[in-house]
Amino acid sequence: MSRGPYKKVSLSQRSEWYWGWFLIAPTMVGLIVLNIIPIFQTLYLSFFKSGDFGRGNIYVGLDNYRKLLNDPQVWHAVGNTLLYALMVVPTGIALAMITAVLLNRNIKGRVLYRTIYFIPVVAVPAAVTMVWRWLYNSHYGLINYLLSRLNFSTVNWTTDPDIALASIALIGIWSTVGYNMVLLLAGLQEIPKTYYEASEIDGAGKIRQFFVITLPLITPTLFFVVVTSMIQALQVFDVIYMMIDVTNPAYERSVSLVYLFYNNSFKYLNKGYGSAIVMLLLVIIMIVTVIQVKAQRKWVYYMKEG
């Protein structure tokens, strides 16, 4: 009500505010229009039985959520999604860390190796999956061909319920290592060389240097990588979508939440129920992320600035 506080703000401070808002506006507008509004629309839709072509939605209250709780397929999908994340994230980050450390040294052809590791990130996921599908093909795929030449029994990589999810996780790891490696490389280069020089004088070996200097100082980057990889893994869709049909016997054991959402929304034309599945995913991701952020105090080490 009172105009008091405004008077205290100097003109230059005010113009600074305006500039600040102006500069973040493009991001904010994009975020609100493309992400935040759709989230609320999805939440809204999850209380409806959707009609054809977005018309004639019928309000059903919590029916979709009630159905969700009693749908074994949803819980299979939750299990599959979490299992996938557990297979992909730790292994993927460990591999990214190892390659980053190796490629941070002065070795011959460093740039070439870095490029090779980064190529899967640039490749189109759909095209990559097509190639992997050929490799995995149980009748004339390259992998099974090699296995049979070596007198091993062949494997149904994409149709055996016990194996399909691991086959998919392998692609997930392969395609994310490069990206995480680049992030970690950037982090490694932030670490001042003087620490290594000092520890060398004190007689520390390479291994000890890694655990005492590199690892603690890379934790801020590592934290970022863990959080983003985790979110990405929980949203796995394209590879499973292209690899596993609804008719695939491994479907139950490999369907992810996003794939299930897709099938319910676009295949079975039940967008309301699909929306409820996505809300469940949102809650799961939120819980996982909050836990990670809370836990970071225990292991993330920020260098003192200045």
Next chain:
Amino acid sequence: MKKTGMSMILALVLMLSALTACSGNENKSASETPGGQSVSSSEASPSPDNVASGGEAVTLRFALWDSNQAKGLRKMADEFEGANPGIKINMEVTGWSDYWTMLEASATGGSLPDVFWMHSNEIYRYASNGMLLDLTDRINASDKVDLSKFPEGLVKIYNFEGKQYAVPKDFDTIGLWYNKTLFDQANLKYPDESWTWDDLYNAAKVLTKDGVYGFLAALHNQEGYYNFIYQNGGTVITEDKRSGYDDPKTIEALEFYVNFVREGLSPQVFGDAERADLIANGKVAMGLFGSWNLTGFTENEFMAKNFDVAVLPKKVKQASIYNGLGYAIAHNTKHPEEAWKFVEYLGSKEGQERQAELGIAISAYEGAANLWVSSNPTFNIQKFVDMVQYGVIRPYSNTTIIWEDKVNEALKPAFTGDMSVEEAAKNAAKVMNESLAEEK
């Protein structure tokens, strides 16, 4: 602490930006009625000649799902463009399953292609929601399209509440493709009209050797178990819209079909694309494939050399699943006159005969099928036309797409051997009836 707050925000932002969920596109076009053509026709120029002289070409979007037919249809579209300067046809090919996702999304967003293929599975949803242009008056006024020249069953598929929403394009039946070379080597007689289920089974047994399977019994309805169900006198959907999967005759047919997999006479195949790969690579000696595969099979050297096609074997009667596509026009097209002109050409005697001549598909127009037969000297495709007399229209209801997929999911454990066929079929009946109960 400040750092924690910052990273919390960062993490949230990341989460949001990654979670781009589907938004329920509220349709603004509630006021757009299916009969809106009179409004939009005023926008379209009165005659195409004027358009041509004005130099302003109208581009029609034409959507279809079969890339095998796209080449021939492009040729027809080119010819149509030549005869109708001022109209350009822009073809958009999307694979079968993505096609319907695309069409659904564009219908919801109000940007349907001008002309597109329609299927018996989906016609009800699109027609009942007013997504298609009512063609009844245009057909009646046309001197080129005469529905009485098309098989009645096919015309009926695209008729909803007395209004015609699509012009029949073609029909298709399912044939038994067999490897002649392997039959010769095994000294077996080629399949013919007299073949019964027993002949099929015995031949599959003889032909299964050296890494080749005798028969392809894939988890597939139209090019698979549907045919056997009707040959055995069973049904998929009853007259009063109940599931036929608990009918003992249906179960018996499924048991016969699944048995090929159980006895190792057929590989376990679940993916749609994998089936054609298997036959084209010589991994199976016999398989059921629809007439629309013809172009692809002819182009495949191995198949052209070794394979031929016969009518399906019989049990209590002969049967082959029979279906036909239609050409539909979007309710809100900006160019209804031009779109109709194109569809009228495609459904005319001339267009239908051209389609047959080019070997694109079996034209549904009376007499045109013979032209199709002579378009392909490689295979004995007369058999596809022969089967029309006992063809069974592909079972459909208002929500076919939903229960078809759910039935496939339910039958899956029978194919893997995790469940008895009878139990799986009963589950299929259950999910199908649940889905049918939700139909209005």
